[in-house]
Amino acid sequence: MEIKAQVEQLLNDFLAEREDLFLIDIKFSVSDHVRVILDGDNGVTLQDCLDASRAIEFNMDRDEHDFSLEVMSAGLSEPLNTPRQYRKNIGRSLELLMNDSSEVEGELTKVEDDKITLILKYRKPKEIGKGKVDVVEEREIPYSDIKKALVAIKF
Template identity: 75%
Template sequence: MEFRQQIEELLNTFLVEREDLYLIDLKISTADAITVILDGDNGVSLQDCLDASRAIENNMDREEHDFSLQVMSAGLSEPLVTPRQFRKNIGRELEIILTDSKEIEGELIKVEDDKITLIMKYRKPKEVGKGKVDVVEERELPYTEIKKALVAVKF
């Protein structure tokens, strides 16, 4: 069995047992450095990362195949990629780069299998006269139009 396939099977077995966790990314370098990025419906604890790491390490033979392993949670710097991740962040402000490179910000209010809905609040110039008006716009975005979506960190 191919090395990557072994790792994927071990991870999938672990994730079947832990339905609250899901895989965001699996990277294996040419030097067999494995990086696993997990997320969870209720976040990811250090213990969750340790359990995932053990599920892989305890079932692989280092004598047969030497590797390094790093298991981590998806942090704030990681983009949202799955509908499940978006659902977890309903009510939060998102910064989104669209496929046409435009950047928008808005509060995530709805998540569907093929699109998300944001409430965007901004100011725009009045159509007549000087000054600006406040605008509140609801916008649906298909996942196909989203290049990158991050949770906005506000202090």
């Protein structure tokens, strides 16, 4: 069996037993380096990564396939890709890069199958007179309009 198909099958078997975890990405290099990125509804622990790694490595024949394996959690620098990832970040601030190259930042309040809802807070010039006024706006954004979404890190 091809290494890619075998790794994917073993990973799917592992994830079927661990419904709290889900696959974000799996990459295969030409030098048979495999990188697996996992996320979880309650985060991913080091033990979760070890368990996934063992589920793959202990069931592969090293005489048949020589490969290196890296299993990691999706960090804060990884973009959000699936509705499940968005759901676990409700209440957090997101930074979105839109398909039209505009940027939007707001608090994630609602996640649906085809869109998300953000609360945007910003200042805009008064319609009459000088100065600015605070604005709180709720905006629904379809996934199809989002090029990249990251959890905003605030210190």
